Amino acid sequence: MDPVYKQFEEASREIGIGLDNIELGVGAYGVSVQAKDTSQPIGISIPKNVLLPGAQVDYGTNKVKEDVEISDQLREYWNFYLGLSLGERAIQRRQDVENAIAKEGLEAWMQDENISALQAFLKVRGSEIEIRRYLAGARTFGHAELGPVHMPYLDFVNHKHASRGFKVGDSGMWITGETDTKEVFVSYGRKDPLMLLDRYGFVTTANYLFSTKSQIALPSLDCKVKVGRNMIRTNDVNGVRYGPKIEKIGNRIDVSFCMLAARNAPMAAKKSWQLALDHATNLTAKEKQSMNQFRSVIINRNFNLLWQIYRRSEEIQDEGLRTVMMDAAAQSIRLVK
Numbered sequence: 001m002d003p004v005y006k007q008f009e010e011a012s013r014e015i016g017i018g019l020d021n022i023e024l025g026v027g028a029y030g031v032s033v034q035a036k037d038t039s040q041p042i043g044i045s046i047p048k049n050v051l052l053p054g055a056q057v058d059y060g061t062n063k064v065k066e067d068v069e070i071s072d073q074l075r076e077y078w079n080f081y082l083g084l085s086l087g088e089r090a091i092q093r094r095q096d097v098e099n100a101i102a103k104e105g106l107e108a109w110m111q112d113e114n115i116s117a118l119q120a121f122l123k124v125r126g127s128e129i130e131i132r133r134y135l136a137g138a139r140t141f142g143h144a145e146l147g148p149v150h151m152p153y154l155d156f157v158n159h160k161h162a163s164r165g166f167k168v169g170d171s172g173m174w175i176t177g178e179t180d181t182k183e184v185f186v187s188y189g190r191k192d193p194l195m196l197l198d199r200y201g202f203v204t205t206a207n208y209l210f211s212t213k214s215q216i217a218l219p220s221l222d223c224k225v226k227v228g229r230n231m232i233r234t235n236d237v238n239g240v241r242y243g244p245k246i247e248k249i250g251n252r253i254d255v256s257f258c259m260l261a262a263r264n265a266p267m268a269a270k271k272s273w274q275l276a277l278d279h280a281t282n283l284t285a286k287e288k289q290s291m292n293q294f295r296s297v298i299i300n301r302n303f304n305l306l307w308q309i310y311r312r313s314e315e316i317q318d319e320g321l322r323t324v325m326m327d328a329a330a331q332s333i334r335l336v337k
Contacts, residue, residue, distance in 0.1 A: 001026050008084055012153045015077045018045035018174075024156060027183045029202060033157045035179050042184055044154050045174035052078050052150035054140050059132045062086055081152040085139055086132050094131050097201070098124045100318035109312060115305070117194040117212040118325075121201060138200045141166060141173070159200070160185035161207045190231055192335075193328040194309075203328045209335040211258035211298050212305060220290050223251045227298060230256045235279045243272045246291065247281035253291065258298055261335040270295075299336065306332045 005024045013019060020043035025034040035042050056068045064070070064078045101107060102124045109115070110122045125131050139155045140148040151173060154166070163185040167174050175186055188200070192209045196202060215226045233256035234241040245256040255276070262268035273295050277288045310329035316322035 001031065004084065005031060008080060009153075011077055011080055015050055015074065015152075016047050017050060017153050018043060019153070020044070020176075022184070025183075027158060029158055031156055033153075033184045034182050035184055038179055038182060041177060042179055043174065043176040044157070045176075046151060046154055046172045048170070048172040050074070050077075050152060051143065051146060051172060052081070052152060053143075053146050054136060054148040054150065057082065057136070057150070059086075059136065060129045062132060078150075078152070081150070085150070085155065086135055090135055091128050091131055094135060094201075097321060098131070100316075100321045104316050104318070104321070106312075106316075113308065115212075115309065116214070117305075118198050118309070121198045141168075143168065143173075157184055157186045159188040159191075159196070159204065161187060161191075161205065163187040165189075193331040195229070197324060197328040201324075203324055203331065206331060206335070207263040208259060209261040209302075209332050211260055211302050214298075214301065216294075216297065216301070218253070218290060218294060221253075221287055223248075223253060225253045225255060225291070225294060227255045227258050233257070235275065237275065237279070243275035243279070245281075246276045246279075246283065248283050248287065253283070253287070258295070260299055260302055263335060303333070303336055306336070 001024065009019070009024050021036050021040045022042050022044055023034055023036055025032055027034070033044070052064070056065055057063075058065045062082050064075050064082075068075075070078075101122055106122050107124050110118055115122070120134065120137075123134075125134065136150070137148075140150055141155075143149045151166075154173060154175070157175065164175055164177050165187050167176075175184075179185075188196075190208050190210075191199075191206060193203050193206045194212070195210070196204065196206065210229060210231070211227050213227060213229055215224055217223075218225050233245045235243045235245060237243075244258060245254075247254055259269040259272045274292070277283075277291055280288060280291075283291070306329050310326060310333065313322055313325035313329060316325065
């Protein structure tokens with residue numbers, strides 16, 4: 001591992017980030033956070049004042065904006081972090097991917113075939129600042145008070161389903177707990193393979209599959225159904241958030257999201273849909289019945305789309321791009337079968 005990461009680790013301690021039984025190392029996806037001793041608990045805690053609001057970053061220069069009033073030490077640390085996470089190496093890696101995408105004509109294919117699930121990953125950007133903004137989106141956390149924030153050091157923790165989550169409080173952000181593996185993981189939330197590829201540029205084992213964004217006519221009711229990918233909009237059932245929100249607005253039925261499958265839980269997706277219909281807003285009994293049958297249309301539409309992505313991915317000449325796109329599609333297909 002490049003010695004600069006050890007320098008960054010020391011700078012992180014000096015700025016006040018708590019690192020308990022933790023060190024940077026190299027994992028399957030590059031730089032990772034690892035436990036020094038897997039028999040002991042781990043912990044990373046970032047003081048609130050060390051969280052870097054995205055609004056304070058000049059993504060053209062990749063430095064903190066000059067008019068931000070902070071100490072020289074914090075400015076130097078934040079700029080050090082930005083150089084590691086969004087510097088020349090990161091830009092070059094993404095440019096290599098975009099060059100392959102352009103050579104294969106994948107952005108035009110995506111637009112022609114309306115492959116909305118990969119619109120961010122397959123977009124060819126014209127400048128470094130656009131690439132940096134895209135990469136920054138994968139490295140920020142939606143903080144309720146500060147907006148999107150960069151999490152220095154903490155964002156080197158890689159994603160794995162069924163892992164701990166980020167904790168947020170008045171003091172800042174942190175993760176703690178036990179680990180049974182050398183590499184420490186955190187869950188980025190319920191993400192399916194295409195979501196991971198589109199937002200983060202990688203694919204790993206996923207436990208869920210969700211419908212892509214779509215708008216489909218429902219002839220039996222003379223209206224359209226708009227399916228989104230907003231997993232935050234759920235129903236409150238006895239204090240538990242569960243299932244998508246379904247509501248009729250004018251001549252359109254909005255569905256916040258649609259779970260298609262969940263690993264090792266074959267009935268979870270169907271139960272999620274049924275619960276959503278039970279709590280639907282402004283739908284008649286007839287409309288609920290039609291929507292219950294409509295779920296199979298959504299499933300079939302997504303299954304065909306996944307096969308379309310897989311078949312097109314097989315034709316890609318660039319090995320890295322071909323592998324990651326085929327993997328995302330294949331994992332999704334196995335989940336929905």
